Amino acid sequence: MAGSIGIPQLIFCAIVAALFYRYVLSPPQASGGSGPTSGRRPRATVSQTDIDSVRVMFPQISVAAIRWELEKNGGSVPATTEKILNDGFLPEPPASVTRQTPSPLPPSVNSEPGSLGGTGRSQAPASSSSSSAATTIGHSDLVTRYNLHSRLETHRPGTSAEQLSSSPKKNDKASLFIRGRERRDLMVLEARKKMEGMLRR
Amino acid sequence: MFIGQQHHAPNTILKLSLNFSLQTAATMAAKAARRLLSEYRELINNETDGIYAGPISEDNFMLWECLIAGPPDTPFEGGMFSATLKFPDDYPLSPPELKFTCEILHPNVYPDGTVCISILHPPGDDPNMYESASERWSPIQSVEKVLLSVMSMLAEPNDESGANVDASKMFRDDRARYENIVRRCARKTVGL
Numbered sequence: 472m473a474g475s476i477g478i479p480q481l482i483f484c485a486i487v488a489a490l491f492y493r494y495v496l497s498p499p500q501a502s503g504g505s506g507p508t509s510g511r512r513p514r515a516t517v518s519q520t521d522i523d524s525v526r527v528m529f530p531q532i533s534v535a536a537i538r539w540e541l542e543k544n545g546g547s548v549p550a551t552t553e554k555i556l557n558d559g560f561l562p563e564p565p566a567s568v569t570r571q572t573p574s575p576l577p578p579s580v581n582s583e584p585g586s587l588g589g590t591g592r593s594q595a596p597a598s599s600s601s602s603s604a605a606t607t608i609g610h611s612d613l614v615t616r617y618n619l620h621s622r623l624e625t626h627r628p629g630t631s632a633e634q635l636s637s638s639p640k641k642n643d644k645a646s647l648f649i650r651g652r653e654r655r656d657l658m659v660l661e662a663r664k665k666m667e668g669m670l671r672r
Numbered sequence: 673m674f675i676g677q678q679h680h681a682p683n684t685i686l687k688l689s690l691n692f693s694l695q696t697a698a699t700m701a702a703k704a705a706r707r708l709l710s711e712y713r714e715l716i717n718n719e720t721d722g723i724y725a726g727p728i729s730e731d732n733f734m735l736w737e738c739l740i741a742g743p744p745d746t747p748f749e750g751g752m753f754s755a756t757l758k759f760p761d762d763y764p765l766s767p768p769e770l771k772f773t774c775e776i777l778h779p780n781v782y783p784d785g786t787v788c789i790s791i792l793h794p795p796g797d798d799p800n801m802y803e804s805a806s807e808r809w810s811p812i813q814s815v816e817k818v819l820l821s822v823m824s825m826l827a828e829p830n831d832e833s834g835a836n837v838d839a840s841k842m843f844r845d846d847r848a849r850y851e852n853i854v855r856r857c858a859r860k861t862v863g864l
Contacts, residue, residue: 520758523735527728527756528773528785552784612863613739613752613774642713644730651716651726658724658739662752663862669750670864 517541521548528552530611532561539564613659626660697761704763705733711815723819725757734759737773740819742858743827747851751858753826755787757815767792767809770818775857777850779829779840788835791821 517538525537525548532555540561544550555561614620641647712726712733722741727733736757742748754773760766770792772785780788795808834840842850 520732520735523728523732524756524758527735527737549784612860613754614863616754642717644709647713647716648726648730651712651724654716654719655724655726655737655739658741659752659862662741662750663864666750666859666862666864670859 517546521546524548525551525555529555530616533563536561536563614663617656617659619656619659619663622656622660623663626657626664701734701761704759704761707764708733708736708759708815714814715816720816720820722823723816725815725819728756734761734763736768736815738770738815738819740823740826743823746827747854748826748858751861753858753861755785755822757818764811764813767794767813768815768818770822774861777836777839777842777853777857778826779831779834779836779843780825781839782835786835787822787825788833789821789825789830791818 521541522534522537525541526532526534529537529552537551540551540554541547544554551561614623708727715723715725722743723739725736725738728735728737736759738755738757740753740755742751742753753776756771756773758769758771760768770787772781772787776785782788790807791809791813793808795810829840829843831840831843839850842853
């Protein structure tokens with residue numbers, strides 16, 4: 472009879488089915504290469520901007536670790552920074568999480584030698600000897616950060632970006648970036664030369 | 673069926689309003705990106721001595737890195753101080769946030785590197801009313817003006833609005849030690 476299957480029973484069945492689906496069926500699905508947008512993600516979504524802003528300060532810490540930490544603390548950049556400053560590092564996420572994370576950083580940031588995320592750099596985090604009141608973030612100096620050691624000897628003071636680039640000024644985005652980066656590097660080299668001069672005196 | 677129908681209507685409204693706010697946010701962000709591109713172009717084409725600013729990555733115009741040269745005849749001289757500029761989606765209505773990414777000791781820089789000066793504050797929230805509206809943030813300000821203000825802030829700290837209490841105290845009571853630490857910070861920025 473119809474009376475034997477009422478609404479309570481239906482709801483119960485639905486709950487059982489949902490739980491079954493949730494815990495029995497989804498794990499293989501999730502590990503089977505589903506992207507970060509798949510519904511099964513209990514943690515806070517982390518914006519690339521937040522990851523970038525932590526990364527800029529601590530280029531030595533992997534994007535995966537930053538993302539993991541941000542997800543754990545609900546996307547708080549200050550809390551993440553605080554943790555790095557206190558501990559000197561961030562724990563790497565477990566392997567199951569790493570698989571889910573998409574490409575670490577936009578390739579332009581990661582691969583370019585002059586950019587912040589340059590590879591092959593293992594700066595010691597949190598220098599404990601720093602003075603108590605001074606701010607201690609971003610421990611690499613600019614020459615290291617922008618990979619300019621090789622250009623220190625060849626750089627002649629007074630060179631400006633205009634003199635170096637023979638091509639006429641272009642205003643499209645790509646050439647703006649090239650000129651901008653060159654100007655940035657030259658400013659650092661100039662400052663370094665100036666400081667060397669000041670120290671010699 | 674019955675339960676499903678009950679939830680249907682509010683869901684649609686929620687989706688619609690979400691869609692709407694997403695669209696508004698998208699137009700605002702697009703506006704901000706356009707404005708930032710033109711500011712960037714201006715900065716690169718008309719170089720201002722001692723400052724550099726530009727997006728960290730080509731695909732995110734809302735996060736910039738910048739360099740500010742230590743002003744001459746101050747203990748900051750010779751240093752090149754790096755910072756990040758984080759722009760809100762409604763830039764230029766709201767000001768960017770400027771944060772030093774190098775070691776720096778200054779009365780108006782919080783220990784986490786965030787800079788506290790009037791040009792970075794929107795005209796609305798000054799409980800003490802000691803900053804005049806004209807020197808606060810408004811859409812006619814620009815990245816260049818912000819960086820130049822920070823440069824003059826480095827030269828002339830305002831020890832009345834101390835963001836870093838220790839630094840303010842040291843600046844007032846033990847100037848020699850303050851200048852020594854600042855000089856060391858400046859050397860460090862260029863790896864010396």
